[in-house]
Amino acid sequence: MQKWIFYILISIVFTFSFITKKNTKTNDALIDLGRHLFFDQKLSANLSKSCSTCHDPKFAFTDGYKKSIGIYGDEVMRNSPSLLNVKDRRSLTWADIELHDLEKQMLKPIFSTTPPELGAKGNENQILSRFINDKSYKKKFKNAFPKDKSPITFDNIISAISAFQRTLISENAPIDLYRSKKDTNALNPDAKAGMNLFFSDRLSCSTCHNGIHFDKETRGFPFANIGLYYCEDIYPQEDRGQYNHTKDSNDIGAFRIPSLRNIALTAPYFHDGSAKTLREVIAVYSKGGREINYGSCRGNGADSPWLDGRVTKFTLTETEEHQLISFLHSLTDSTIFKNKLYQNPFFPSE
Numbered sequence: 001m002q003k004w005i006f007y008i009l010i011s012i013v014f015t016f017s018f019i020t021k022k023n024t025k026t027n028d029a030l031i032d033l034g035r036h037l038f039f040d041q042k043l044s045a046n047l048s049k050s051c052s053t054c055h056d057p058k059f060a061f062t063d064g065y066k067k068s069i070g071i072y073g074d075e076v077m078r079n080s081p082s083l084l085n086v087k088d089r090r091s092l093t094w095a096d097i098e099l100h101d102l103e104k105q106m107l108k109p110i111f112s113t114t115p116p117e118l119g120a121k122g123n124e125n126q127i128l129s130r131f132i133n134d135k136s137y138k139k140k141f142k143n144a145f146p147k148d149k150s151p152i153t154f155d156n157i158i159s160a161i162s163a164f165q166r167t168l169i170s171e172n173a174p175i176d177l178y179r180s181k182k183d184t185n186a187l188n189p190d191a192k193a194g195m196n197l198f199f200s201d202r203l204s205c206s207t208c209h210n211g212i213h214f215d216k217e218t219r220g221f222p223f224a225n226i227g228l229y230y231c232e233d234i235y236p237q238e239d240r241g242q243y244n245h246t247k248d249s250n251d252i253g254a255f256r257i258p259s260l261r262n263i264a265l266t267a268p269y270f271h272d273g274s275a276k277t278l279r280e281v282i283a284v285y286s287k288g289g290r291e292i293n294y295g296s297c298r299g300n301g302a303d304s305p306w307l308d309g310r311v312t313k314f315t316l317t318e319t320e321e322h323q324l325i326s327f328l329h330s331l332t333d334s335t336i337f338k339n340k341l342y343q344n345p346f347f348p349s350e
């Protein structure tokens with residue numbers, strides 16, 4: 001009798017480990033497929049761009065433009081955000097509190113026509129046939145979706161790229177070594193002084209940029225109007241942030257509090273790329289908003305009735321400004337460049 005129980009137990013353990021092994025294998029195949037698709041221009045109608053054109057690992061998965069450019073040269077509405085740690089975001093894109101799924105978000109770059117980013121709409125069959133006619137992709141899709149008879153579909157493309165995006169993690173910056181006490185010298189004296197400024201009541205940066213990724217508020221709302229614009233039209237018509245979705249006037253110019261990880265690699269800054277440098281960003285905060293004296297939205301953001309109450313004016317000496325910038329540089333995780341899995345599989349040396 002006891003022997004029987006023993007045999008049954010052993011066979012359960014074996015089956016279980018066989019299944020988990022198989023699942024890990026399928027999951028690895030899914031991520032590998034997703035990585036190839038992410039970097040492949042075959043996913044765009046005219047073979048000119050991939051996800052990685054706008055989310056380039058060289059720039060911590062951003063693109064260096066003020067606003068990204070779609071496959072036909074149109075300017076996309078906003079600045080490309082970093083995809084590192086994207087799995088931890090509470091909401092996706094610069095201003096949509098209701099968007100949480102990577103799968104749902106991806107419909108926009110693939111299928112949107114306003115403007116086209118990858119331009120797949122109307123070219124679906126042509127794009128799928130590129131993968132169907134590619135032996136290596138055929139095998140990759142089969143390994144990633146072993147149960148599907150015809151696995152080469154947009155749904156599966158989106159699942160695979162999402163799985164890849166969930167592996168993009170960056171938590172190895174000097175600040176992490178310092179915070180975890182693994183290396184108390186990971187921050188130089190300037191960066192340490194800058195950290196104290198960042199977390200001070202005087203500057204109040206950490207009221208909004210707190211938590212492990214510096215994107216979590218300690219009080220208030222995860223979105224804010226930080227006074228970038230205040231003109232006759234209140235805020236530039238073409239993009240009013242969270243208001244675009246809610247039409248609630250309290251949401252005019254409210255954008256998501258972004259993570260500050262790898263910020264030194266992701267210029268230009270803000271939802272529309274309207275600040276070139278970290279110095280410019282700090283100047284906006286120090287004046288409690290931005291004054292604009294040219295173009296169609298002249299006015300002083302500091303006077304905006306929509307300005308978030310957590311933004312505080314301050315004055316910094318040159319030394320303190322330098323220290324604050326040193327601290328922001330300590331959020332750069334250079335190990336991301338050494339991780340081969342984050343690099344373009346078609347041009348591994350790039």
Ligand code: HEC
Nearest residue numbers: 050051054068069070076078079080081092093094109117
């Ligand atoms: C033409 C440039 C461009 C292409 C191509 C592109 N993106 Fe983006 N991506 C952007 C911009 C700009 C945003 C910000 C959109 C917004 O806030 O409205 C964005 C936002 C995102 C976000 C949200 C990130 C966050 O922090 O909330 C994800 C995820 C994303 N893109 C993934 C992808 C994937 C996957 C692909 C390929 C299928 C892709 N993108 C292709 C420009 C691009």
Ligand code: HEC
Nearest residue numbers: 204205208224255256257258269270271281285308310311
């Ligand atoms: C009221 C909340 C709040 C406070 C306080 C705050 N920020 Fe921000 N921060 C934001 C929001 C929201 C954005 C995005 C604004 C936009 O693009 O319209 C942002 C954007 C940024 C960016 C650009 C990020 C990118 O990816 O382009 C940097 C850098 C930054 N903040 C640093 C700081 C520093 C340094 C301080 C303190 C001096 C600070 N922030 C204080 C909410 C805040």
